[in-house]
Amino acid sequence: MAMLSGFVGHQGRVHCRFYCPLIGRHKPGASQYYPVRLKPDNYSVSGCDHGDVDLDALLKSFTSLEASTRYQANLAQVVLSSGHSQYEKNRLATGIVKPSIFSGLQKQYTTAIPGLFAGDIMHLFTLNAPDLFIPLWRGKFECDKTDDRVLWDWAVLNGDLWIEHGKCVAACTPYIPGSFDRPPRNPAEKINSGYKAWEFLLYFYGLGPCLFFGLLPDKYWENYCVYVHAVQILLQESCLPSEVLEAHKLLLKFSDDFEAFYVQRKTNRLHFIRPSIHSPSHIPFETIRAGPGAIYSQWTMERTIGNLGEEIKQHSNPYANISQRGVRRCQVNALIAIIPDLVPDSDAPPQGSRQLESGYMMLTATDTAARMVTDIEARALRMFCFELGDPKPNTWVPKVVRWARVKLPNGQIARSRWKEDTIALSDIRTSRNVKIVLDNKEYIVEVHFYILLKISETVHPVAIGSFYGPPHEELLRRSHNTYYTVQHRRDEDVRAFPITSIDSTVMMAPDPRYISLFKDREPDGTHLNRWFKMQKPGLKVSAS
Incomplete structure (x- = not known):
């Protein structure tokens, strides 16, 4: 990007890829600048000793149009440098090395520089951020000779704790639906062996809020969860204005707290503040200016490179x-x-399928004959019929033809316990847990099976499932809606509901952290049988 844009590298004095006016700071006698906003204590490095920078004020006064105007004036200053010495000074002051190759395009046909270079949420979120946080938490990050890792109270993921954490990550694989793509491998074994960006995405922004809980000290875990929720919002393919505003506020809090908790105004820790801490603050504004980052991120280019390369x-x-x-x-x-x-129509319905309204489709396998259901499933069907104005006697036990799968409008395949329970856990990627919306309220359900239920000459596509309990409110609040842990009420709270109320498939995996921290606090047993949720990145995040 530096070669394309003509800007200095990420360690320049004016480094911001969006060309905001933030000036970096460097350690005494060093040449690398870091986007540190809070002035360190007893710090007097010439050109870097300006006061604290209010991020909220800086972002509110910054626009792409203003950046373009300032860029054009500064570019002219660099190009008109009278000699090499003057050029070096101008380059340092402006952050511009040369004209961009895109400067040769006709202005009426292009977006103005630097707005032309939109943010890339793929590398920023999935590679740059984990590459900062995880080494910090493991105590493997570069330590200044005047600092001491013993003072890093956040550096807890080492030794047996890191090994056990890696096993917990790998143990989630059977519970991650196949539609979530590649599951993360054990980071304790594989994080330095070609760990993929998508693996980091699921691991860091999906599994992490649960699996880091109780390992990281509370204030560091909560700071991380603030960042995770903001990123979850910005990964969506569509964002409401209220969501963008929420992400902006979360990133302001994250950035302020990160500097306060980790750097602590110490000069020997300036290198903790990489551009991957500053750049996310611009993404909400970029979402408003250019649209959700998922639409123009590097994922598409990377896939194209792979397809052409093969x-x-x-x-x-x-x-x-x-x-x-x-x-x-x-x-x-x-x-x-x-x-x-x-090109032949690739969306032709599969043989034996049943097209439903609103883009839903029932898929085989199906029963070869109508079969009895369990007592609790029959009770759920009687209640469903009663709610639709067709009460059944308590002695009514229906026989039904079960369906195994449903294709959702988002392309995911929701499966069912009926068929998945016959497969060994080591050979499956569970896809029977779904998020549904009933009366504007979200629920998580383990689907038993799907049926076509005839009531008063009308056929209703219906799912039968066990409802999970409500989330732990305190942890949901403290984690900013990222740690969703519930009890699994398998075969206790069974209900029937319309198939069209299914929103998406979700991962529900056994929660290894809750029971270890709450078993002594909750003698009533609510610490038992806990499961935690992960949604596929890019889907709408829970509003609960």
Whole structure:
């Protein structure tokens, strides 16, 4: 990006990729700058000893238009430098090395620089942030010679604790639905062996709020959860203005607390503040300006690179070969755009499926004959019929033809206990837990099976499932809605509900942290059979 934009690298005095006016600070005698906003104690480095920077005020006064105007004036100053010495001074003062290659494009056809370079939430959130937090928490981060890791009260993930944490991450794999893509491997074994960005995404922003609870000291865990919830909002493909505002407020709090908790105004800890701490603060404003980051993030480009790369057949001249593969891909896409019928309809319903309203579809397997249900399932069906104005006698025990799966409008496949319980846990990616919305309230349910229920000549697509209990309110509040832990009321609270109330599949995995910390506090047994939730990144986050 530095080569494309013409800006200095990420350790420059004016480093911000969005070209905000934040000035970095460096350690005495060092050349690397860091985006530290709070002035360290007893700090008097020339050019860096300005006062504290109020992030909220800085962001409110910063706009892409203002940045573009300032960029053009500063670029002219760099280009018109009278000599190398003057150029070095101007480069340091402006953060500009050279004109961007995009400066040659006609202005009426492009977004102005630097607004042209939108933020990349893929690398920022999935690689840069974990690469800062996890080494800090493990005590593996660079330590200044005047500092001492013994003083790092957050550095707790080491030795047996780190090994056990890694096992907990790997143990979640059977409970992560297949639609969530690649599950995170054991970080204690694999984090330095090609750990993928998507693995970091599920691990750090999905499993982490639960699995780090009780390991990290409370204030560091809560600071991390503030950041996680803001990122969960910004990963969505659609964001309400109220959600963007919430993410902005959360990131302000996170940034202020991170500097206060970790750096503590100490000069020898300036290197803790990487650009990955400052840059997220701009993402809510970028979401308003350019749209949700998921739409234009690096995920699409990375996938395209992979798809084209695997098509290389001429390894003696790979770059020319991949160029031709790219040209051919463009030609094929152009033909498809002109004549769409060249591509067969891939959305044709599978054999034996049943199309429902609003984009839902029931999928096989199905029973070969109508079969009895359990007493508690029959009671749930009687209650469902009663609510629809067709009361049944208490002696009514229906026979039903069960369906195993439902395709949701978001493309996920929700499965059922009926079929998944017959598969060994080591061979499955559980997909029977779903989030549903009834009367504007969210519930988490383990689906038993799906049926088509005929009531008064009307066929109703219905699911039967065991409802999970309510979340632990205190932990949900303290974690800013990121640690959702509940009791599993399997076969205790069984209800019937419309299939069209299913919003998405979710991961519900046994909670290894809650029982270890609450078993002595809750003698009534509410600490038992605890499960925690993870939603697929990008889907709408819970409003509860």
